[in-house]
Amino acid sequence: MSSIRQHISVPFTYDVHFTEHLFSERNELLRKTIAPSSSRKPANVLPVVDKGLLTHHPGLPERIAAYAEAHEDVIWLVADPVEVPGGEAAKNDPAFVDHLHEVISETGLDRHSYVLVVGGGAVLDLAGYAAATAHRGIRLIRAPTTTLSQNDSGVGVKNGVNAFGTKNFLGTFAPPYAVLSDFAFLDTLSDRDWRSGIAEAIKVALIKDEAFFAFLTDHADALAPPRRDREAMEQLVYRCAQLHLDHIATSGDPFEMGMSRPLDFGHWSAHKLEQLTDYTLRHGEAVAIGIALDCTYSHLAGLLSHAEWGQILEVMEAMGFRLYVPEMDAHLSQPDHPRCLFQGLEAFREHLGGELTIMLLEAIGRGVEVHDVDRSRYRQAVYLLRERSDMPEYA
Amino acid sequence: MSSIRQHISVPFTYDVHFTEHLFSERNELLRKTIAPSSSRKPANVLPVVDKGLLTHHPGLPERIAAYAEAHEDVIWLVADPVEVPGGEAAKNDPAFVDHLHEVISETGLDRHSYVLVVGGGAVLDLAGYAAATAHRGIRLIRAPTTTLSQNDSGVGVKNGVNAFGTKNFLGTFAPPYAVLSDFAFLDTLSDRDWRSGIAEAIKVALIKDEAFFAFLTDHADALAPPRRDREAMEQLVYRCAQLHLDHIATSGDPFEMGMSRPLDFGHWSAHKLEQLTDYTLRHGEAVAIGIALDCTYSHLAGLLSHAEWGQILEVMEAMGFRLYVPEMDAHLSQPDHPRCLFQGLEAFREHLGGELTIMLLEAIGRGVEVHDVDRSRYRQAVYLLRERSDMPEYA
Numbered sequence: 001m002s003s004i005r006q007h008i009s010v011p012f013t014y015d016v017h018f019t020e021h022l023f024s025e026r027n028e029l030l031r032k033t034i035a036p037s038s039s040r041k042p043a044n045v046l047p048v049v050d051k052g053l054l055t056h057h058p059g060l061p062e063r064i065a066a067y068a069e070a071h072e073d074v075i076w077l078v079a080d081p082v083e084v085p086g087g088e089a090a091k092n093d094p095a096f097v098d099h100l101h102e103v104i105s106e107t108g109l110d111r112h113s114y115v116l117v118v119g120g121g122a123v124l125d126l127a128g129y130a131a132a133t134a135h136r137g138i139r140l141i142r143a144p145t146t147t148l149s150q151n152d153s154g155v156g157v158k159n160g161v162n163a164f165g166t167k168n169f170l171g172t173f174a175p176p177y178a179v180l181s182d183f184a185f186l187d188t189l190s191d192r193d194w195r196s197g198i199a200e201a202i203k204v205a206l207i208k209d210e211a212f213f214a215f216l217t218d219h220a221d222a223l224a225p226p227r228r229d230r231e232a233m234e235q236l237v238y239r240c241a242q243l244h245l246d247h248i249a250t251s252g253d254p255f256e257m258g259m260s261r262p263l264d265f266g267h268w269s270a271h272k273l274e275q276l277t278d279y280t281l282r283h284g285e286a287v288a289i290g291i292a293l294d295c296t297y298s299h300l301a302g303l304l305s306h307a308e309w310g311q312i313l314e315v316m317e318a319m320g321f322r323l324y325v326p327e328m329d330a331h332l333s334q335p336d337h338p339r340c341l342f343q344g345l346e347a348f349r350e351h352l353g354g355e356l357t358i359m360l361l362e363a364i365g366r367g368v369e370v371h372d373v374d375r376s377r378y379r380q381a382v383y384l385l386r387e388r389s390d391m392p393e394y395a
Numbered sequence: 396m397s398s399i400r401q402h403i404s405v406p407f408t409y410d411v412h413f414t415e416h417l418f419s420e421r422n423e424l425l426r427k428t429i430a431p432s433s434s435r436k437p438a439n440v441l442p443v444v445d446k447g448l449l450t451h452h453p454g455l456p457e458r459i460a461a462y463a464e465a466h467e468d469v470i471w472l473v474a475d476p477v478e479v480p481g482g483e484a485a486k487n488d489p490a491f492v493d494h495l496h497e498v499i500s501e502t503g504l505d506r507h508s509y510v511l512v513v514g515g516g517a518v519l520d521l522a523g524y525a526a527a528t529a530h531r532g533i534r535l536i537r538a539p540t541t542t543l544s545q546n547d548s549g550v551g552v553k554n555g556v557n558a559f560g561t562k563n564f565l566g567t568f569a570p571p572y573a574v575l576s577d578f579a580f581l582d583t584l585s586d587r588d589w590r591s592g593i594a595e596a597i598k599v600a601l602i603k604d605e606a607f608f609a610f611l612t613d614h615a616d617a618l619a620p621p622r623r624d625r626e627a628m629e630q631l632v633y634r635c636a637q638l639h640l641d642h643i644a645t646s647g648d649p650f651e652m653g654m655s656r657p658l659d660f661g662h663w664s665a666h667k668l669e670q671l672t673d674y675t676l677r678h679g680e681a682v683a684i685g686i687a688l689d690c691t692y693s694h695l696a697g698l699l700s701h702a703e704w705g706q707i708l709e710v711m712e713a714m715g716f717r718l719y720v721p722e723m724d725a726h727l728s729q730p731d732h733p734r735c736l737f738q739g740l741e742a743f744r745e746h747l748g749g750e751l752t753i754m755l756l757e758a759i760g761r762g763v764e765v766h767d768v769d770r771s772r773y774r775q776a777v778y779l780l781r782e783r784s785d786m787p788e789y790a
Contacts, residue, residue: 007406007407012402012403013400101565110749136567137567169500173405173532
């Protein structure tokens with residue numbers, strides 16, 4: 001009997017909106033996102049809130065409830081907001097996903113109901129995984145509240161939690177139903193969290209958009225703490241989100257079935273450094289170091305000019321990023337040591353699968369992929385960054 | 396700032412092959428499935444085997460190992476075959492998914508590695524869920540071994556396990572990498588399992604393909620035990636798989652984001668009856684009852700002619716299906732009782748989400764969707780089936 005070749009194409013469409021004060025009763029964005037799409041009025045909505053937000057926004061759960069009440073013809077909260085601790089560490093504890101599944105089951109959410117998650121990237125990842133696996137996918141509305149989640153992970157198609165000591169070991173590809181980014185939340189971020197998101201913007205500018213990198217260079221002082229110019233940050237977030245979305249839509253491989261993942265520039269060491277520092281480094285802080293490392297390697301490999309290499313490091317330093325931590329070279333000469341930075345190369349290859357593919361830089365705005373790296377050159381790059389960090393102005 | 400509309404289209408392609416003696420060393424199908432696609436030679440493969448197969452095929456794990464050894468240039472088994480109990484009950488125990496995740500982690504499988512699962516629908520569902528959620532999706536090669544999995548779930552795009560008392564509460568949409576159906580496994584099925592798969596063929600014939608239903612009518616005796624004509628069964632499996640695949644590819648909604656799910660004809664009561672009988676009814680046996688019930692309802696509602704209704708029930712009876720079980724009317728007049736059959740209507744609506752959508756029949760080969768049902772008419776349909784089962788020839 002002849003074989004049957006099955007070809008399917010699955011379309012996904014979602015809007016990424018930018019707003020301020022999403023839960024102000026007069027802000028109709030959330031209402032309008034849900035109203036036309038719901039087969040029932042009001043629609044069932046389960047809110048999930050990043051506990052880290054409550055320090056500066058203690059009334060947030062009540063504001064969400066008041067919003068739903070003011071729009072009760074469209075929104076029905078099936079439960080009080082579920083609070084989940086923010087930060088990568090929450091992704092290590094399987095109890096949170098289990099709990100969300102339990103609440104989804106108890107409240108009778110279905111595939112036409114909504115999980116509305118408000119918070120930083122880790123909480124979005126965790127709630128997104130729970131929503132994607134319940135009933136094979138409940139609609140997910142993300143309200144990212146950090147620079148990093150608004151310009152990067154929060155607009156993308158992935159979710160995940162950590163397991164067996166591996167970051168995002170469990171996860172799926174699942175486009176959100178909508179993304180509602182509220183810039184007002186950015187004002188209450190700590191300096192570290194404010195800065196963290198800038199790293200992903202630097203990353204995508206370096207591999208894809210020279211003009212965007214010029215913008216970042218020109219606005220480095222305005223963007224960095226203490227100035228924290230919100231208007232400049234809004235432009236950064238918007239352009240970065242746009243480049244990220246454009247990559248997903250046009251790469252030809254939105255669910256990453258191939259071996260190439262250009263948006264992970266700087267990430268092989270970043271992931272490992274997050275783990276080596278017990279997640280005391282923020283993801284963005286680790287990415288900044290990873291970018292510095294891969295740019296330095298690119299320069300040592302003769303790909304990137306000395307002038308551009310210097311410019312990149314200076315911009316990152318002007319933003320306030322540290323570009324070296326001692327965990328980088330603690331076990332650098334012991335390739336089999338579990339805390340050796342190079343273990344990150346194998347973990348990176350393994351997560352993506354297939355052949356190792358690392359993005360390097362041949363110019364600002366132009367990435368290039370390689371499949372082999374020279375570890376002694378990487379060691380040299382680490383030492384260069386260490387030396388630079390020892391200079392008086394970085395002490 | 397203006398909103399960004401993201402549109403992505405995710406393409407999936409996979410082949411469904413039919414063969415005999417998949418693990419005979421001279422059969423090159425598995426080798427050829429893996430060889431061209433692997434970025435590494437040999438490719439890492441984790442075999443998962445349905446323990447239920449071992450009664451009749453005690454040497455199966457060794458045969459798989461021998462096959463891999465004979466094709467060691469292409470296939471590297473990362474571990475001995477993991478054995479998982481067959482049948483729906485295994486999907487109730489989260490330990491199996493956890494164990495598979497653990498093995499996947501320990502053996503270092505990546506997104507370009509393979510989980511090769513050999514077994515019936517429940518084991519395919521369970522291993523499929525584990526594979527789909529590890530590293531956001533490891534390649535899954537399904538080798539379905541039952542009539543039901545070869546012609547229905549095994550060729551589709553879903554996986555799942557049960558949780559919180561709900562069938563397939565956890566799961567994802569994840570097209571397989573390939574499907575390799577080995578007809579030789581069908582010979583060792585029990586009569587009940589052999590027959591079970593016929594129910595899904597009847598279902599898809601009734602809603603989509605009058606000519607296929609004529610084939611089933613003509614071959615009812617040949618197909619049913621004790622004759623179990625393998626050639627007729629192969630034709631049944633092939634045509635049913637083809638119709639199933641065609642529906643997924645052309646429905647416009649392969650990941651079921653809308654409210655319509657025609658392939659679930661007869662399934663609202665079937666799912667509930669599986670639960671009410673503690674899964675002692677096979678899925679196919681429950682589907683046969685569900686089809687009989689919805690056909691009877693369709694007839695009582697004036698949609699389906701008396702002659703066609705009678706023909707359908709007779710064909711199913713000729714196949715050896717029971718069309719009534721006492722669990723159907725044990726609590727039929729107590730709509731709030733958890734063991735009332737009608738609880739299946741709400742569970743069905745909830746799983747799919749949105750408005751209730753039930754497929755009925757207006758003629759053999761022609762389904763029609765409705766959004767409202769008359770429960771007193773359904774009660775009448777149950778009583779009709781009960782009476783019919785009380786007649787001497789069914790006692």
